[in-house]
Amino acid sequence: MFRFLTAGESHGQCLTAIVEGMPAGLTIDVDQINKDMARRQQGYGRGGRMLIETDKMEILSGVRFGETMGDPVTVKIANKDWENWTGRMSVSGKPEGPVVTAARPGHADLTGIKKYDRKDIRDILERSSARETAARVAVGGLAKQLLKACGIKIVSQVTNIGGIQIDEANIAYDTWGENLSELNCCDAIAEEKMKEKIRQAKTDGDTLGGIFEIAVLGVMPGLGSHIQWDRRLDARISGALMSIQAIKGVEIGAGFEYANLPGSLAHDEIFLDESQHVYRKTNHAGGIEGGMSNGEAIVVRVVMKPIPTLMKPLRSIDIKLKEAVLACKERSDVCAVSAASVVGEAMTAIVVAQELLEKFGGDSIGDLKAAIAHYQKRI
Numbered sequence: 001m002f003r004f005l006t007a008g009e010s011h012g013q014c015l016t017a018i019v020e021g022m023p024a025g026l027t028i029d030v031d032q033i034n035k036d037m038a039r040r041q042q043g044y045g046r047g048g049r050m051l052i053e054t055d056k057m058e059i060l061s062g063v064r065f066g067e068t069m070g071d072p073v074t075v076k077i078a079n080k081d082w083e084n085w086t087g088r089m090s091v092s093g094k095p096e097g098p099v100v101t102a103a104r105p106g107h108a109d110l111t112g113i114k115k116y117d118r119k120d121i122r123d124i125l126e127r128s129s130a131r132e133t134a135a136r137v138a139v140g141g142l143a144k145q146l147l148k149a150c151g152i153k154i155v156s157q158v159t160n161i162g163g164i165q166i167d168e169a170n171i172a173y174d175t176w177g178e179n180l181s182e183l184n185c186c187d188a189i190a191e192e193k194m195k196e197k198i199r200q201a202k203t204d205g206d207t208l209g210g211i212f213e214i215a216v217l218g219v220m221p222g223l224g225s226h227i228q229w230d231r232r233l234d235a236r237i238s239g240a241l242m243s244i245q246a247i248k249g250v251e252i253g254a255g256f257e258y259a260n261l262p263g264s265l266a267h268d269e270i271f272l273d274e275s276q277h278v279y280r281k282t283n284h285a286g287g288i289e290g291g292m293s294n295g296e297a298i299v300v301r302v303v304m305k306p307i308p309t310l311m312k313p314l315r316s317i318d319i320k321l322k323e324a325v326l327a328c329k330e331r332s333d334v335c336a337v338s339a340a341s342v343v344g345e346a347m348t349a350i351v352v353a354q355e356l357l358e359k360f361g362g363d364s365i366g367d368l369k370a371a372i373a374h375y376q377k378r379i
């Protein structure tokens, strides 16, 4: 069973994660994972924090001479900014620095303070912050390497920012992921318009959200199951993506467009070629039928809401004074959809890796590959 937990505050010393269930004998390429760590940091519209951090994953356990041993893998990402916060984020000693009391609409501030009985909103925002997603990308990087060894690849691209949409005709999964443009968008013309939109939002003291797409390539039929609600692959993937901060909607394949289609146009007809191989001409199902991968590319679309911290703050209340104020202005991103798309790749990789290990087992990478080969031969 592949599972993980993350720990760490946004301005604490570091982020960590413990990952259990990595099969033994997998070669780990830390440099490759650090490329994703850097991709998560980039993106037009990111705030001042990204100029401070240069995220690098460090492995503290579970890997020896570059190979997994089957032990839990501990990963660590240092927060460079911590040096500026040692007093305010001290584990012991007396409280230091200003107390945050003006709750931001759209953030965890107001409800978090009530639920956890805190007086300083910082006690909530430090952990609700999407800084935590750096740890998820490190874990997702391990999952991606496991998947790569089994011929599965996960890519993404940003398709919409603040209503600026890519030209759908330009979508070709095999070009995603390699794309290192600032906004992780394959449509250069749309990307320029997106950047202009972000520049304008910044000038206005406003923020933006958008949409990204994930594609899982090379996945065999039969991951997930129709047998029980919590084993359905679509449910697991969408749950994992919805767990990312600020993600508010997920659709698989045609998704909400199904509402406009009759059954005759909605479903992907099944054909046999001359060699008796099954194939489809369309992929409206987004690669999942009956809660199981069907062998086509898994295609998922994800929407991110606009960043809740605005430099032209929204109306709110002060939780201490109990009076109307403007929300607090923490240093913040204007738009982080491209960063979220990299986190989306990581969460999808984690779920697909979990499904792979659930179906095929795998204390060692050799056993896992052999089980997959046996299954592929049978089907």
Ligand SMILES: Cc1cc2nc3c(=O)[nH]c(=O)nc-3n(C[C@H](O)[C@H](O)[C@H](O)COP(=O)(O)O)c2cc1C
Pocket: 047, 106, 107, 108, 128, 129, 130, 133, 244, 245, 246, 247, 305, 307, 308, 309, 331, 332, 333, 334, 336, 339, 340, 343
């Ligand atoms: C990569 C990434 C970066 C983010 N950056 C910020 C930010 O700079 N400022 C902010 O207020 N929210 C930011 N968010 C969103 C908040 O973390 C999120 O809206 C908040 O935790 C409340 O959770 P919810 O939106 O899921 O309800 C970011 C989210 C992601 C995925």
Ligand SMILES: C=C(O[C@@H]1CC(C(=O)O)=C[C@@H](OP(=O)(O)O)[C@H]1O)C(=O)O
Pocket: 010, 047, 048, 049, 050, 053, 128, 129, 130, 131, 134, 245, 330, 331, 332, 333
């Ligand atoms: C630190 C990251 O994102 C942070 C996410 C975030 C939030 O509220 O979610 C608020 C900001 O934190 P800070 O006040 O330290 O600038 C972002 O920079 C990161 O992505 O690594």
